[in-house]
Amino acid sequence: MDSLDPDAREIATAALADGGALVVLTGAGISAESGVPTFRGPEGYWTIGSRHYHPQELATAAAFRRMPREIWRWYLTRRAICRAATPNAGHLALAAVEPALPGRFTLVTQNVDGLHRRAGSSSADTLQIHGNIDEARCTNGCSADRFPVPAGFDAFGRDDALDDDDFARLACPSCGAPARPHVLWFDETYDEAHYRAESAMARAAEAALLIVVGTAGATNLPMQIGHRVLRSGAPILDVNLEDNPFAALAVRSGGRALRGSAATVLPALLGALVGGQDSHSAPTSC
Ligand SMILES: [Zn+2]
Structure with a gap:
């Protein structure tokens, strides 16, 4: 097995040498390595009565x-x-690099599965731009804002019913109005209050290095982050098993497209940034 592309390591180390900030953007690929499906495929289909619904029809206000x-x-x-899945070496490497770069690290994630937080990434520096499936929020917009999904639903299965008592327990604990999942729906737009969209763009504007992991660039804020970093002249490293729009941005930025899994590339790459020795992975650059 080859070691991590030495160019990638050099680019990353040089970019952060003068105290610059690291922004990491993660997507479904890193969670897929933990066994979480995208839910845009067959796993997301749902039957109500005799009708089959596509995920894009269900994930809407x-x-x-x-x-x-x-x-x-x-x-x-x-x-x-999501809760049955466990964070992988990629999630853990990101959680480990955060304290090594105090005030200089931001994790922007498209994933709602909460695996980054469970791996130990902090609330302050983890911008969950599509929300978190472990949280709910009041549909009435009261002061309760977000709260955890109540206990008792952790093993909820496809064939389980939601009776009146169960449904009542999902109400806002503060005002009793119906609560909703804290996730960005297809017919909604990014905002700062719920999804930290402005913070994500502001952190991107200040990044000395952007590492993109396992995202196909299907939604617009992640692509805006990539283009913002490109405009400011900072290098981009794209970690993905497959080709994707960020690979081209990475090459244009003077960075690299690293073909490998998050669980193998990130420990090697981030370990090098914080002075660790981990360097046994097998991506190739293109
Ligand atoms: Zn409320």
Whole structure:
């Protein structure tokens, strides 16, 4: 097995040598390595009565208004799958590098599965731009804002019913209004209050290095982050098993596209940044 592309290591080390900030953007690929499906594929399909729903039809505010109980059942089922997964070496490497770069590290994640937080990444520097499936929030916009999904739903399965008592327990603990999953839906837009979108762009503007991990660039804020970093002249490293739009940005930025898994590339790359010795992985650059 080859070691980590020495150019990538050199680019990363040089970029951060003068106290610059590191921004890491993660997507579904890093969670797939922990066994979390994207839910945009067959795992996300859902049957209500005799109708089969595509995930893009369910993950909307409109669907929630129409059938909140069914949408909660779908999210509780997805959440149980996420909770059964465990963080992998990629998540752990990101959690380990954060304290080594105090005030200079931001993790922007598209993943709602909470695996970064469970791996130990901090609340302050982990911007969950699509929300977190472990949290709910008041549909009435009261002061309660976000709160954890109540206990008792951790093993919720596809065939489980949500009776009146269960559904009542999902209400806002402060005002009693219905609560909703704290996730960004397809018919909604990014904002700062719930999804830290402005913070993510501000941190990108100041980045000395951007590492993109396991994302296909399907949503617009991640691509804006990539283009913002490119404009400011900082290098981009793209870690992905497959080609994707960030690979081209990485090459244009003077960075590298590293073809490998997050669980092998990140420990090697980030270990080098904090002076660790981990360097036994097998990506190749292109
Ligand atoms: Zn409330």
